[in-house]
Amino acid sequence: MRTDLFASRHIGPRESDLQHMYQTIGVADMDQLIYETIPDDIRLKQPLQLDAALSEYEYLTHITELGKKNKVFQSYIGLGYHPTVIPAVIQRNIFENPGWYTAYTPYQAEIAQGRLEAILNFQTTVIELTGMEIANASLLDEGTAAAEAMALLFDVRTRDQKKNNANKFFVSEDILPQTLSVLQTRSTPIGVELVVGNHETIELTADFFGAIVQYPGKYGQIYDYTGFIANAKTMDIKVAVAADILSLAKLTPPGEMGADVVVGTTQRFGIPMGYGGPHAGFFATKEEYKRSMPGRIIGVTIDANGNRALRMALQTREQHIKREKATSNICTAQVLLAVMAGMYAVYHGPKGLQYIANKVHASAVTLTDALNQLGVYQTNTAFFDTIMVKADAAKIRPIAEQHEINFYYIDGETISIALNETTSIAHLNQIVNVFATALGKAPVTVTELSAQSQVPAQLERQSAFLQHEVFNSHHSESQLMRYIKKLERKDLSLNHSMISLGSCTMKLNAAAEMLPLSMPNWNSIHPFAPIEQAEGYQIMLKQLEHQLNIVTGFTGTTLQPNSGAQGEYAGLMAIRAYHLSRGDNHRTVCLIPSSAHGTNPASAAMAGMDIIVTKTTPEGNIDVEDLRARAIEYKDRLSCLMVTYPSTHGVFESSIIEITNIIHENGGLVYMDGANMNAQVGLTNPATIGADVCHLNLHKTFSIPHGGGGPGVGPICVNEKLVPFLPTNPIIPTGGDQAITAISAAPYGSALVCLISYGYIMMMGSEGLTNATKYAILNANYMKARLENHYPVLYSGECGRAAHEMILDCREFKQKGIEVTDIAKRLMDYGFHAPTVSFPVAGTLMVEPTESEDLAELDRFCDAMIAIRKEIETATAEDANNVLKNAPHTLAMLTANDWNFPYSREAAAFPLEYLSENKFWPSVRRVDDAYGDRNLVCSCAPIEAYM
Known part of the structure; x- marks a missing residue:
């Protein structure tokens, strides 16, 4: 085996396994299998014209050198993106940890309790900072979250007969420019007319159904929207607020002003800028709109023993289930980033977040005072972190860039400066020196941060937030590290076993592909930095586009x-x-x-x-x-x-x-x-x-x-x-x-994670990519051959072959009282995540092994499925007290004094030999979805409080 060939590390089966696999399938070789799987008239006649594959070492050397073409300046551009401090304990234990980043969407709640708790922390953070009643598990970014808010308000207007025909949506001219662009895209096809203007002068009329304002405004001005929202309410116009999450530790929350929806991004809660993403957008609203809310919601429920458990709530309101009646197509969340942002709130707690917010504000006030002494005047009457100054941009910009500083140049004489968590007194002096040099004046030296506030008294936050124990317990690194590990142990990810989800392709995420995400030259670039400062990114992104053109x-x-x-x-x-x-x-x-x-x-x-x-x-x-x-x-x-x-x-x-x-x-x-x-x-x-x-x-x-x-x-x-x-x-x-x-x-x-796909293609090369496809088809057909005598395979090609996935029909087991869900839960006892359940056909399992899984792992999964099939044989519709209906079995059940089941503890927890050396324990028994939907709780408050 060539040890420098990345494809041989990515692809699971070994050369020595192939004859056994071919024999099991009933083909002579790979060529016959592919011929019988893919119609000949669509087969490519030439290999992909890609660069020769790099070894892992060569790729990491290449990406390090390419990263040096990115210039990491001090960024004061703002506009929704800010430099942050990623707590090292979160970077190492979540961001760089396959136990967190290789997990799947938590549809199987019993083996995802850790992640579900982390997302519940995120939802709680959003609810309490915004002053709203309910929040989802995150959205893609602030711009799309704002578009979802518009769509929600457009949808719920039909509940009000007077608003049925209203189609105008007011957008404050202070909205972020990228948000306005997304709103323009999303409004036109659904018949919404955008009206952009000044919220203080706009004359709202009955043909408006909603409005959105920015808090603080795009260049830093803080407005009190209480009067605007109250006026809108007199005409049954609902208001969304796009808010800066860090500012809400200091400012009056929009919910207390009467907002109907609050959206934004949690990027500044310890998420790198990454040239634009990925970041977790947030969406909070009133409980009355929960059925129209986009994205996923994590809720509290109970398990089969009545103990507290978590799961995705209100699944019937998921947009892809509504199909053409949907108001959104979002069926996902930015979970990894939401987990990081929620953990940032856990680590810092309410006092820590207030300290950071106050320090950022003090930096802005201090800079304002210093610039005033130079005769450079700030025009915002109230601000949190961003000041807007009048100065000659043509003079300032070259000096700033010479000092590796980026401001946002609004026009020739107006500059916006957004300060952030990383800003120090030394940075403030750097900024002052830039202006002093441009003006030919002696610099003013900053020695300490101002204690003055530029937030109006009525907008200073009075209400408490994040009082729950979880936000007040893990402030040392030891405590947080152990808390993160405690949650990780409750989650089954790819670092434990294969996740054979049809249509979801849970393949290897190789460490060499992931490492560059932690490199500052890649993760610290502002998406609106001048293009010449992002030369490395431009080369990488253009090359990735070219590679994808070739592939498609x-x-x-x-x-x-x-x-x-x-x-x-x-x-x-x-x-x-x-x-x-x-x-x-x-x-x-x-x-x-x-x-x-x-x-x-x-x-x-x-x-x-x-x-x-x-x-x-x-x-x-x-x-x-x-x-x-x-x-x-x-x-x-x-x-x-x-x-x-x-x-x-x-x-x-x-x-x-x-x-x-x-x-x-x-x-x-x-x-x-x-x-x-x-x-x-x-x-x-x-x-x-x-x-x-x-x-x-x-x-x-x-x-x-x-x-x-x-x-x-x-x-x-x-x-x-x-x-x-x-x-x-x-x-x-x-x-x-x-x-x-x-x-x-x-x-x-999400430019930062594009590095992963770029690395994958660079290291796989044409032959590696093509072999990955062949081995995905090989693995699927091997599993099909092993399982089809035990489970009917619903569809196959004209020669009896599957593509890269297959559908196992479990509907006939209903006569024995066994549902497909029972098989999914029983697989947990065997240490596996279930394949895709009841999609695209109800009562089936859709299995996709991917090319990354080796023969031993394929056999382990097949052995588990065959063992479950034998368990189904002994089940009867009359007796539901069986090993499938009671699955999954927890450690608490196995170690209890009483065992009131008609099968042994060994049959419950160790049905196959391999489990004795590597057992994954579900942390709760089967969750009760209906209970949780009847008693919807989406934050950290104990469930008793809602009963």
Whole structure:
């Protein structure tokens, strides 16, 4: 084995395993398997034209050298992004810890109690700082959170008969520019008219349904919005506030002013700027809007013993379940970043957050006083951390940049300076010296921070926050380290066992890919820094776009969408813009097969499209004749088809080129959902099958970790027709020459984690990437061969092969009283996370092993599934007191004095031999979802308080 070949470390099966695997499947070799899996007419004839693969050592040397092309200046740009201090205990034990970053979304609550508690801490932090009643588990960034607020207020207006036809939304001119751009993108397709203006002079009328204001304003001015909100309420206009989370430790919370929704970003709670992300946006609102709220909510409930447990609450309100009736397509959160931000609040506690906020404010006041002595005057009448001064930008800027300092230059004579947690007295003197030099004056020396406040008395926060014990107990590093470890032990992640989730591709997130995220040259760059200071980023991002173009066969890529669902939306908005550019305003019909993931119709609804669902055959494939009939029926209005390939059922449909031709012949374009791209890379591609645009889940196929439900990146790749319409950003222009407005807040979305996919491609090379796809298909078909005699496999290709995933049908077990959920919970006792449950078909398990799992791990999982099948045989519908219905079994059950079950403790906890040396213990018994939904608690208060 070549020890310097990264692909040999990434791909699980060894050369010596292959003959056994081929024999089990019933093929002679890999070539036969691929021939029988992927239709020949879409197979690539040439290898991917990528650079030769680098070894791990070569890559880390390369990325270190490339990072030196980034210039890390002192950043006072602000606009929603600030330098932070990442507590080392959080960086080492969460950010750099695969126990946290390789976990999956906590759908299986019993093996995710640690992460759920960490997110509950995050929600509590947001609720108490904003003064609201309920918060979600985070959103993607501030810009998209504001757009979700607009959509929520537009949705709930229909509850008020007087507001049914109101379609105007007021946006304060003090909103962050990137937020305005995202609002512009999201408002138009759903029929919302934005009115941008001054909140102090705007005359609100009955045709407004909502408004959004910034607190503090984009250049630092603090306003008291109490009167504005009260006036809006007299006309039944609901108000959202985009707030700076750190300022809320010092300022009156928006909830106390009467706000209906509060949004923002928690980036300044110990999250690196990372050239734009990933960061955890926050969303807080009133409990009455909980059914319309986007994103996930973590709630408190009880387990089978009546003990406190946590889980994702109100699942039926998740947007992708609503499909075309959704008001959002978000089915994710920025969990890893939310965990870090919540832990930052735990570590510092209320007094620590107040200390940091007061110090930042004192720095701003001190700088104001020093600049006043130079004759440079500040124009904000009240501020928290950002001052706006009048000075000659043409004189100031070159001197500032010579001293490696970035301000934000509003115009030729107005400069904004945003101070932050890292600002020291030495930094203040540096800033003063820049102005003194430009003015030719002797500098004023700052020796201590001012004790004065520039916050009006009525806006000084009076209410207490974060009084719960968890925020007042872990302030030493030893305490926090142990608390983090305690939570980590309750979570099953990839560092324990395989997570075989269909459509989610939980593959290895290699350490060499992750290491650069901690390098200051990469994680400390402001997204709006002058482009020449981010040369390393520009080279890396352009190269990644080029690599993704090669992989997909397309011409252009945007990395801006920061989730798969955002990628869907971006692709549809590009298609919409294409049709509009040709005068085809009437092309609004989107065809979606009934088997599609729920985010597909949700995204199409957000893009203002009319959704027509087409049929699938009994074999699970697209019904080509029904599709043809619908395409012809709507040919004058046809905008696009949304198709997943290989199909959601894990099959390479041989009719795919016929399908895409039908759409093109009738004037539409083809959007390909890239969730299953792990079965395509190097063997076929979206361009070859006839698609016009696809999104890619970099957090699946291209190795970015799931992080417990986020971060994600969902770039879109497009053909030359759609290149002109790729999205831009109002501060750092990106995209095409007819670019749509922003999809997310930052120019390149979650740029920092794009390093992971860049590293993956650089180290895998053409041969490695292609082999990864082959081995993903090999592993899936090996598992299919081992399991199909025990569980019916629902769909397979024309030669009986699966793609990279398969669906196990568990519906027949209902006659024995066993549901698919029971199998999922019993797998926990065997040390495994369940495959995808009841998607895309209710009562099934969707299994995807990925290429990273070795033969021993595949066999261990198959042995567990076969053992569970034998347990099902002995179950009866009349007797629910069995090992499956009682699963999972906790350590507390096993060590209790009483054992009132008709099976042994060994059968419960150690059914197979391997468990005796590596046992993962679920920390709670089966959770009661219904109880938690009836008694919704989404913060750290004890459940007794709500009973």
